[in-house]
Amino acid sequence: MRPVRHILVAVDFDQGERRAVDVAAVIAERFNATITLVHVMYPSPRVTPIWIQRREDAELRLQNLLAPLRVTAKCMVRFGAPAQEIVEAAQTLRADIVVVGTHGRHRAARAFLGSVSEEVMRTSPVPVLTVLGAPPDEAGS
Structure with a gap:
């Protein structure tokens, strides 16, 4: 396994973002890696x-997510198409892995609605770890 030195975490401010950040923090602690949280806004x-x-x-919301982390971390806001901007940020920052939250929707709904997580997985030049936003009992399923 190649070393993990930089982890990019895509944050969409959904209820499950904390889990993706927590998983990335565990990986970062294990490998002494840096984390970058990235949020993508549609351009005006x-x-x-x-x-x-x-x-x-x-x-400010990204900084609040960073506050409890015990690893080196930073954040950025980008404008554009979310999946494309996440992949471009991973390339620019030379991330070793991308961590994205997923909403755990039913497969047919994902196919119909599309999914940023799935597009990132298809187009990312580095491994992508998807993290279920909330366990079924927490999500009301």
Whole structure:
């Protein structure tokens, strides 16, 4: 197994994001790796005060996720198509692995609605670890 030095964690601010971050933190502690949390926002046609505020809010939420971690970690907000931006961030940052949360939807619903996690898995040049956002008993299933 090749060494894991940098872990990219995709965060969409869904209820299951904490689990993906926690799993990445365990891996980072084990391998003395760095974590980067990345959140992708859809682009605005022009910069507006609302979009500036949304970006600042996202950065604050990412910082709150980083606060309890006992590993070297940073965060970034990107604009664009989520799966494409996650893969590009992994390449730019030379991540060794990408960790993404998944909502655990039924297979037919995923096929119909599409899935950022699945697209990242198909297009990522590095391994992708998917983490179920919440166990079935917590998700209300």
